[in-house]
Every structure is written in C-alpha cells, then in structure tokens.
C-alpha cells in the first residue's frame with residue numbers, strides 16, 4: 001500500500017479544492033457570466049438610487065418670519081416650571097425668570113432631584129423641567145411632542161409634513177415656548193451674575209425659519225432606497241454559491257470526506273474563491289458610492305465595510321446550506337433574510353433602538369451592515385466622513401460594525417461546520433450534538449497500520465454453521481473485517497425497513513469477497529456501513545480492529561479504505577485526469593507522486609484516451625471506470641466496491657477483473673455484484689445475502705455442492721429423433737435422471753451429483769447410439785446462477801412459512817404471478833387519451849409533482865426545529 005501523507009493539513013486541502021473550484025468556475029462559463037452580469041447590474045442601480053433625489057422635484061420650504069418673542073400669541077402662559085436641584089442660586093434665577101420674563105403667569109415648583117421631576121411629570125405632563133448642572137448651565141426637559149424628536153441619524157434636519165412651513169418640525173422650538181424659556185433663563189443668569197438687565201433686548205428677539213429643501217420625508221426615502229438596494233448587492237453571488245455548494249455537498253463531499261477531507265477545507269475553499277469575487281465587486285461599489293453618496297469618506301474604509309459584509313453573506317449561505325437540503329430553499333431563505341433584516345435596519349433611521357436589541361439584530365449581517373451605512377450617512381451630514389484616521393474618534397461606531405461583521409462571518413462558518421456534522425444527510429454519519437466535548441474526537445487512535453505487526457487481536461470467530469465454509473488454514477487469523485450481528489433499520493414515520501437483520505461475517509485479507517443477493521437484499525447497505533456512509537442500528541463492525549462506531553477510529557479507517565459507491569461521483573466539469581488528480585491530492589498522495597499515480601490508474605483502467613474529456617461527457621461505462629479509479633488511488637488496503645462493473649462492456653469487465661486479481665495479495669477486496677459469472681470468476685469467497693440475512697458463504701465449489709443441483713445434460717438431436725427412446729437410453733445408465741424440457745433440436749436433462757461415476761458409461765452409450773438421432777451432447781455443471789435461484793426460492797418458502805399470506809417487499813415472484821402481473825400491462829403502446837385530455841393530464845401531473853416537491857421542501861424546513869428539539873431532549 002502506498003503510504004499516504006497522514007494529517008494533510010486544512011491549508012493543503014483548501015489549496016487543492018480552491019484550485020478545483022477555480023477550474024469548475026472557469027469551465028462553467030455560462031453560469032459565471034450570468035452570476036457576474038447580475039452582480040454588476042447593481043452598479044447602474046446604485047448609481048440611479050444615489051442620484052434619486054435629482055429626479056424628484058421636491059419643493060423648497062421658503063424663508064419665513066415666525067414672530068417676535070414678546071408676542072403673547074407665541075408665548076406659553078400659565079405654565080408650571082419645575083426646577084432642580086434647589087439651591088439659593090437656582091431659586092434666585094428661577095424667581096427672576098418668573099417675575100421678569102416675557103412668559104406670563106409662571107408657576108414655579110422646586111424639586112430636590114431629577115427623579116422627583118420625572119415623577120411629577122408623569123402626574124402632570126404640562127410641566128417643563130429645568131435641571132441645573134451648575135449655576136451657569138442647565139438642561140431643559142420638554143414633553144417629546146413639543147420639541148423635535150432627537151435622533152442620532154437625522155438630528156439637525158428639519159421635518160416638514162407636506163413641505164409647508166406651518167407643518168415643519170423645527171419651529172416647534174419657537175411655538176411651544178422652548179426659546180422663550182431658554183432666553184428668559186439666560187437673561188436671568190446674566191442679570192444675577194453681572195447685575196446688568198438684558199430683558200429689554202430679549203423682547204426684540206425674532207424667529208426666522210431659513211429657506212430649506214431638507215425635509216425628513218425625502219431624506220428618509222432616499223436613505224431607504226439606498227440602504228435596501230445596497231444591502232442586496234451580493235444576492236446574486238449568494239444564489240449561485242448556494243447552487244454550487246448544495247450540488248457538491250450532496251454527493252461529492254461525502255466521498256471526499258471518506259478520503260479524509262477536513263470539513264474546514266471544503267468550506268474555506270469556497271469562501272476564498274468568493275472572497276475574491278466579493279473583493280472585486282466591493283471595489284466597484286465603493287468607487288461608485290464614494291463618487292455619488294459618501295463624498296467625504298475614504299475609499300479604503302468603505303471598501304473594508306463592503307468586503308466584510310460580502311464575506312459574512314457568503315458564510316451565511318454556508319450556514320443555510322448545512323441546514324437545508326435544496327439550493328432553492330437556501331437561495332430563497334438567504335434572499336429573505338437579507339431583505340427582511342435590511343428593511344428592519346431602517347428602524348435606526350427613525351428610532352433609537354435599545355442597545356441589547358441592536359446587538360442581537362446585528363447577529364444578522366444585513367442589519368449590522370446597514371446600521372454602519374446609516375452611521376456613515378450621519379457622518380457625511382456633518383461633513384466629517386468615515387475614514388481610518390478618525391476611526392477612534394468620530395467613527396468609533398464603525399469600528400464596532402467591522403468587529404460585528406467579522407464576528408458574524410466567523411460565527412456563520414462555525415455554525416455551518418457544526419450543522420454539517422450533526423445534521424443527518426442522506427449519506428454520512430451524523431455526529432452527536434456535543435461531539436466536540438468528546439476526547440475521542442480530538443485524539444486519534446494509533447494502533448498502527450496493517451503490516452505494522454497489528455493483526456486480528458480479539459478476533460470473533462467466523463459464525464459457525466453448515467452454510468459457512470471454513471476458510472483454508474493459511475487465512476486463519478487474517479480476518480480484516482469483522483461484522484457481528486449487524487442490523488440496519490430505516491425508519492420513516494410508521495414505516496420500518498429492515499435492510500440488514502443480524503448479519504455476521506468475517507472478510508479475509510488476501511481474498512476477494514463478493515456480496516451476492518437480489519435487489520434490495522441489503523448489499524449496498526452493508527457496504528455503506530463499512531464505508532462509514534451510514535451507522536448500523538445494532539451490532540459491531542471492525543476493520544483491522546478499528547471500530548466503525550468510534551469517531552476517532554473512523555478517521556483511521558478512512559485512510560486505509562478506497563470506496564466505489566453505487567452512484568458515480570465525479571466533478572462533472574473536470575476532466576478525467578483532473579478528477580483523479582483532485583482526489584489523489586485529497587487522499588494525501590504526495591504532490592510529486594500524483595502525476596505518476598494518475599497515469600498509472602489511467603493505464604490500468606485503459607482510460608488514457610479519454611483523460612482530457614470532461615466527466616459529464618463520458619459514457620456510463622467510462623464513468624464507472626473513473627469511479628473505480630478514484631477508489632483505487634493510493635492503492636488502499638481495503639477496497640469496497642458497490643457493483644463496480646455495472647454498465648461496463650465485456651472487455652472492460654475482464655480488464656477490471658484482472659486488475660482486482662492483481663491487487664488481491666495482502667489486501668482486502670469486497671464487492672457487490674448482480675452478475676453471477678463475475679462472482680464465479682473473480683471472487684474467492686461469495687456471501688449470499690437474502691432479505692438482510694446471510695444465507696451462506698464460501699467458494700463456488702462449496703456453494704454448488706451445498707446447494708447441489710447437479711449437472712445439466714444437453715443433447716442436440718435431429719428431426720427424426722424420438723424423445724422417449726433417448727430418455728430410456730439415458731435412464732439405463734442413470735435411473736434418477738430428470739427430463740427438464742425439450743425443443744425441436746435439443747433435449748435437456750438434470751443429472752444428480754452423486755452419479756458422476758456413471759458419466760463415462762453414459763457418454764459411451766450416447767456415442768454408440770447415433771441412430772437415435774443424436775447429433776452431439778454436452779454436460780455443464782451447476783452455475784452460481786442456479787445456486788442463487790435455489791437460495792432465493794428457499795428464502796421465499798421460508799418467508800411464506802413465517803408470515804402466512806404475506807410476501808416480503810421485493811421478494812421473488814412465481815412465474816404464474818409474473819404472468820398474471822404481465823396481464824396488467826397494456827397490450828398496445830397506443831395513447832388512449834385525446835390530445836386535449838392528454839395535455840390536461842400532463843399539466844395536472846406536473847403540477848402534482850411540483851406540489852410534492854414543495855411539500856418535501858416545507859418538510860425539510862420544518863424538520864430543523866424537530867431536530868433541535870431531539871437534541872435538547
């Protein structure tokens with residue numbers, strides 16, 4: 001066995017997969033083109049949105065005279081002013097205000113604390129509060145509806161309903177008494193401190209509203225369009241990424257994992273490729289927004305914000321891919337999350353959200369990103385802009401946006417790896433929810449490789465019985481795979497399928513073992529258990545004493561096993577050679593040996609001529625050969641092949657047989673097949689499985705003897721032959737002969753096994769009676785196919801006895817049944833419905849199919865909380 005590089009680092013595997021991803025992207029030019037076209041569409045869209053205001057004719061609010069401070073129409077009269085704290089100075093100031101201000105009929109209330117002031121306000125909401133910080137500075141506390149509502153994003157921007165001056169917000173300060181009170185307190189302080197009265201000057205203060213275009217409705221609208229558009233800028237990447245990742249994850253990732261792929265490498269390779277995509281698009285977007293909207297901000301600071309957001313979106317897709325099974329679901333949910341949380345983030349434009357809620361919502365990257373964008377808008381209004389130079393001062397908030405987006409990215413990635421490990425896919429063994437707390441996960445067992453002095457410690461004996469042929473002495477102690485009472489039950493709602501029902505078997509090093517059985521017997525399930533694609537429901541299985549049930553041991557097993565699954569697994573757009581190179585490197589074959597190993601496999605399987613053909617363009621047989629080649633990379637110690645020659649032409653089958661025979665010494669080869677001749681020629685040991693149980697195991701000779709049907713005699717005869725005469729002749733030598741049937745020119749007899757010694761006399765007799773019309777004859781031994789049919793018959797009989805009146809699913813049917821079944825088929829191939837009815841039928845059928853698919857998608861979505869609740873229990 002070729003010694004593979006153990007513990008190939010995540011970095012090395014990522015590099016291999018990244019290169020593969022780049023190749024795939026390059027080959028799928030059409031998809032890449034669409035992806036980029038859709039992404040680049042955002043540039044003109046952003047341009048239009050950024051200039052949106054220029055296309056909407058918003059009327060201006062004109063400059064207007066509000067009035068004079070001593071005009072009683074604009075002055076609050078008879079108000080209650082509560083002030084705090086109460087000192088001699090504050091009391092003096094407030095008394096001066098009450099006696100000299102333009103405001104008339106003021107009632108003063110002195111309160112000890114600000115808290116008392118708030119409580120008084122709850123009882124009487126007409127109260128205006130004055131909170132002195134010292135003798136010269138104070139806060140005015142007005143009811144929210146009497147002043148402009150403060151907002152960190154929109155402060156200093158006037159809000160005017162209907163653009164009419166009367167409905168603007170800022171004059172509230174004038175009309176609701178804020179300015180008169182402020183001026184009065186200022187005048188009182190000046191008088192108290194300087195002993196100089198300014199009350200007369202104060203009366204002449206006039207209010208003027210400046211001409212402006214800034215109205216909240218239009219500004220908010222502009223922001224809303226901008227923020228919703230920009231938050232969706234990576235949507236097209238998200239969609240195409242989900243399609244690629246889900247497709248690869250479904251089939252190829254399982255196979256790559258069987259070869260020792262680190263989860264992290266798989267995700268990182270996609271992440272790195274898309275990081276480049278995100279970077280390019282971020283540069284273009286930044287160039288645009290810096291030009292059109294964020295004039296004073298720096299290019300690099302905005303670029304980093306876009307980049308971190310793009311990366312978080314990519315990792316969000318990874319997390320969804322781990323949770324959901326179809327790319328449509330992932331794409332739709334990704335879009336929904338981006339849109340919903342993008343919209344939700346608009347709330348920061350209007351409300352000051354509580355900090356904990358803001359932090360929580362920031363766990364969703366679109367929200368965190370848009371909060372950052374809103375903050376940049378607010379900085380832009382001050383003319384400060386966002387840059388690295390002011391990140392610790394004015395833009396410190398943006399620093400937290402960077403940190404949150406990075407945190408989100410890492411969190412999504414870790415969750416993607418976690419869900420990928422613990423959620424049950426079609427293939428693969430889910431890890432327990434707390435797998436990372438188990439020491440076996442972190443510590444790999446080191447019991448040495450086969451051939452390092454390790455051999456069969458604590459071996460289980462081959463299950464005894466008449467149906468199991470003892471192995472020759474030289475194989476004793478060479479048990480490489482031990483299966484003990486393996487059961488596998490698939491449960492779906494109330495339906496239970498027992499694929500394996502307590503199967504015990506030893507498989508030996510140096511032998512080729514075939515698994516035979518009817519369709520649905522459990523061969524694939526058994527190979528899946530051994531490959532680590534599924535866990536048995538009961539029983540134990542070991543490969544060279546490494547237990548399949550232990551996570552740590554499974555890692556060791558992966559290094560010595562080569563698997564060819566029933567389905568073909570290749571990267572469709574990569575060529576045969578590139579596929580082999582990729583898998584060879586993932587397996588850990590040293591880089592400088594990869595080329596030689598790939599050439600070797602290409603030659604051994606005779607596929608050198610198609611080495612530069614993309615896998616999707618190969619014939620079924622060529623794809624199968626490639627699958628075998630992938631399994632044989634690195635010359636693994638144990639080869640598990642599920643129907644390796646299905647779809648191969650006779651010549652290719654013989655090539656594969658020779659190849660496997662050449663590799664038999666010192667290795668374990670286990671394969672399943674439907675072809676009895678293949679098992680007969682290739683396998684040293686055949687294991688018949690029927691309905692999940694081992695029926696018998698041994699060499700061809702053992703099986704034929706055990707289930708001995710004897711020999712078949714075929715006599716070719718002429719037209720003049722009389723069947724009776726020939727049969728009597730044969731009976732003279734072998735009385736128990738049985739006529740199986742006859743055609744016009746052929747008679748078929750069954751000769752019992754125990755009469756072999758009489759065969760020479762029989763042959764002599766047949767030779768001497770050519771006058772009976774005998775042209776020639778031949779004898780053939782029982783084939784493995786006969787054994788198979790016999791075993792199946794016996795299994796059906798047994799099943800019938802066990803469950804009267806009930807036949808197991810997938811069981812063999814009698815010829816009579818088959819005949820009656822065939823009557824169900826239409827006797828002609830004619831279409832029996834009219835054109836219009838056929839169209840209706842097809843439409844309703846397709847609609848039904850769509851509905852079923854939708855149902856399965858919904859089920860998939862709903863299964864997530866169920867899985868979660870199972871863990872929590």
Ligand SMILES: Nc1ncnc2c1ncn2[C@@H]1O[C@H](COP(=O)(O)OP(=O)(O)OP(=O)(O)O)[C@@H](O)[C@H]1O
Pocket residue numbers: 490491497498499517518519520521522523524525526674810
């Ligand atoms: N994922 C699954 N869920 C439910 N039942 C399954 C699943 N996989 C296999 N089965 C059932 O388990 C039984 C054994 O299937 P298996 O694929 O192991 O048979 P097989 O001997 O390999 O058949 P074939 O030669 O046709 O591939 C069948 O009845 C099958 O329907």
